[in-house]
Amino acid sequence: MATEAKRPKTGDEKCVLEPLNNFLLWCESVQLTLSDKVYLSKEGTAAEYGMLAKEDIEEGHVLFSIPRDALLHQGTTKVKKVLEEGKKCLESASGWVPLLLSLLYEYTSSTSHWKPYLSLWPNFRTLDQPMFWSENERDKLLKGTGIPESVITDLRKLQDEYNSVVLPFIKSHPDLWDPEKHNLELYKSLVAFVMAYSFQEPVEDDDEDEDDDEKEPNLPMMVPMADMLNHISKHNANLEYTPECLKMVSIRRIRKGEEVFNTYGQMANWQLLHMYGFAEPFPNNINDTADIKMATVYKAAAQVAGSEADQQLLEDKWKMLCEMEVVGEKGVFIFGQSGSLTYHELYTTIKVLCMSSQIFEDFRENEGWEEDDEDDDNKMEQDLSFEGLAGLSEGWKRLLYAAATMTLDSYNEDVETDRRLMEDQRALAELSSRERRALYVRLGQKNILQRIQQLTKPAS
Known part of the structure; x- marks a missing residue:
């Protein structure tokens, strides 16, 4: 698509x-x-x-x-009864196993009610998510975007789910599924198919008193x-x-x-x-975002923490932020077209990291509470918008500038190289579809990160 x-x-x-x-x-x-x-x-x-x-x-x-x-979903497939009977043993982190088993059966059945529909995707050759790219291709084209790490996680979870949940179930129903035919390769293609083409019906939140555990899950369907x-x-x-x-x-x-x-x-x-498996041409995507890893903000703060005492203070601040569940090891701060989208977490993080030792001690004694705290969501959002970044204190701007710079350095190519490629119509036309889509992703992210740099560049 x-x-x-x-x-x-x-x-x-x-x-x-x-x-x-x-x-x-x-x-x-x-x-x-x-x-x-x-x-x-x-x-x-x-x-x-x-x-x-x-x-x-x-x-x-x-x-x-x-x-x-x-x-087409687990409630309409011909194997509905078997899936309902095995509901407990088909539970998984993704929640997709019943639908995927439905697709495994229907896609390979010559008498499937949905055969004319599913025949539109012979062998799923049109699917081209990065999970089908080679690892070298992902690293070359998408390094720094966050996609290679996500794909590795997806493939690991997919294989674990197939081996621990799906395979035992299909082996126990040899009249419906065949491990030779309904193998991991087909399962991977169907996972990609569900990722790319399924829909999830919005859940009406009418009963606020209803326990979340009792609510029907929002399951995907074709x-x-x-x-x-x-x-x-x-x-x-x-x-x-x-x-x-x-x-x-x-x-x-x-x-x-x-x-x-x-x-x-x-x-x-x-x-x-x-x-x-696609991206909107740069700069058409009004919803494009760029991430700065929380760990990168910590590294940026560590750059200016020279003495041993400063390093220890930084560690204490970060530990406090982790305990407050403001930051996490794999967390990210997200920036959109108008500024920070995770402004509450980012504002709190920068504020704590830039505190003097005395103010931080008071902050820690109050377990993260400040009696005269006037910071509300509106102020946080405004201060960390692109309109507000230039008005931050020099300490805050230095930290954001360093974090944005470190993030830009994580890509294989600098932003100007990608921008020149984007502006060269002849060179752009010679790119493969994967190279072109990767360029749209990289340049969209880099454009946002470069804007953060420009607005927070320290005074010389």
Whole structure:
């Protein structure tokens, strides 16, 4: 579901159209209604399949609706009863195992009710999340973005889940699953498929007294037709949920020939690439973010803590922040297009790290409370916005500047090298799709980090 220019189509036209035509016939059979103002295509769309407007579409128009019994999930699959009986032994950290077992069965069944739908992804060759890249490619193109570390964690958890939960279950039901056919490789592809194409219905929080442990989990499901739409942050359609069906509705006027775009939420480019395998071209993503690791802020503070006493004081401050659960070993401070998005944690962290020894002792004796504390959320947000950074004290700015600089240094290429590449249309056109998407991710993050640098640069 990438949002970059389409390449010319190659291959047999019939091979392209047959799966789509079969899917549309299936849609009619399950009473999925598609507006006559739109059509599906592989031409003129952002990537792969997409939806285009045949004519002008007004705001509020129902582009399609799909009945709930046509959705694919653990409650509609043919193996529903077996999954329900084995519910306890299928529990996992991801919560995806029942859906994935449903897909393992339905994807390989020649008689599956969803075969025309699932046939749109033969062998899942179009999936291109970084989990399918080589480790060298991830390190070369994505170092510093946070994606390589996330992928390593994903692959480890995926393999553990398959070996400890999925494999024993399918071995105990040889009439439905075959370990040779339903192997780890297919499981990995289906995990990527769920990451890229599934939907989760919003949970209504009507009963505030209901115990969280008793609430039904928000489980993923496959929504035929909805997953044909590509994503951009400035989208023009939204998926709505009703008790009878799901509806895709236009949220603004859509011109004839324009592509219909859904949204996957307010997602930064690194999240889009990690989960979906694409990134919005820089600088189009209004939801792009950059992370500064909490540990990096500590390292920045350690740079100026020269004496042994200063180092010990810094350790005590950090320990206090950890006890307050303000910072953590793998935590990050997030910056968006207008400043810090984790301003409460960042404000508290910088404030404590910049305290004098006497003020910190008083702070520690009060267990993190200050009687005359006038810091509220509005002040914190304003001070750590891009409008407010320049007005911070020199000590605070030095700390932020050092942390942003360290983060920028963690990438393979500096920001100017990536910016020149982005501005060179010929060089950009010669990049592979992976190189181009990685560039969008890196440059979006670096642009935010460089702005932090510019606003906090210490006075010379």
